[in-house]
Amino acid sequence: xxxxxxxxxxxxxxxxxxxxxxxxxxxxxxxxxxxxxxxxxxxxxxxxxxxxxxxxxxxxxxxxxxxxxxxxxxxxxxxxxxxxxxxxxxxxxxxxxxxxxxxxxxxxxxxxxxxxxxxxxxxxxxxxxxxxxxxxxxxxxxxxxxxxxxxxxxxxxxxxxxxxxxxxxxxxxxxxxxxxxxxxxxxxxxxxxxx
Numbered sequence: 001x002x003x004x005x006x007x008x009x010x011x012x013x014x015x016x017x018x019x020x021x022x023x024x025x026x027x028x029x030x031x032x033x034x035x036x037x038x039x040x041x042x043x044x045x046x047x048x049x050x051x052x053x054x055x056x057x058x059x060x061x062x063x064x065x066x067x068x069x070x071x072x073x074x075x076x077x078x079x080x081x082x083x084x085x086x087x088x089x090x091x092x093x094x095x096x097x098x099x100x101x102x103x104x105x106x107x108x109x110x111x112x113x114x115x116x117x118x119x120x121x122x123x124x125x126x127x128x129x130x131x132x133x134x135x136x137x138x139x140x141x142x143x144x145x146x147x148x149x150x151x152x153x154x155x156x157x158x159x160x161x162x163x164x165x166x167x168x169x170x171x172x173x174x175x176x177x178x179x180x181x182x183x184x185x186x187x188x189x190x191x192x193x194x195x
Contacts, residue, residue, distance in 0.1 A: 029191050035184075036185070038051075043178040050077065052081060064069055069096050092132065114155070129142055166181070166182070169181075
């Protein structure tokens with residue numbers, strides 16, 4: 001029952017954040033593909049839990065908010081293990097997130113000039129983790145809610161395609177772990193037009 005209440009809260013938050021803003025300015029649509037990042041799925045065990053992650057996401061956004069759905073997987077190892085291959089842990093996931101703050105914007109709301117743009121936002125979400133392999137210490141509950149923050153930077157070179165550096169952190173409420181990601185992603189502005 002609590003899971004349904006939390007899911008309902010996340011969905012209502014996502015709808016509330018987007019409803020007014022999109023009605024006024026129309027949505028910005030970004031396809032993030034691919035995203036690659038260094039990751040720790042449990043930052044409290046940083047020396048025993050590091051690896052790489054990759055995902056694909058679809059973002060419906062304004063300059064001040066975003067709702068995204070994404071899917072991917074992380075691959076982590078325990079560098080202190082005597083058998084690195086045995087310590088390999090994979091964690092496929094599917095998630096829905098809503099964020100509020102500055103999203104891929106600058107003072108000119110991403111005017112078509114060669115200028116930097118930034119992301120600085122707080123976010124909340126729900127994630128479903130599929131069956132995992134490897135280190136039992138990195139096994140996640142199948143569905144969990146998260147609170148987090150995201151920072152990003154890119155230089156506007158092309159109105160259609162850009163690459164972004166980002167730092168993201170999430171605290172998963174049920175699993176009680178902090179996940180940290182730092183990396184880059186290519187993204188496509190699906191509503192961008194070259195004049």
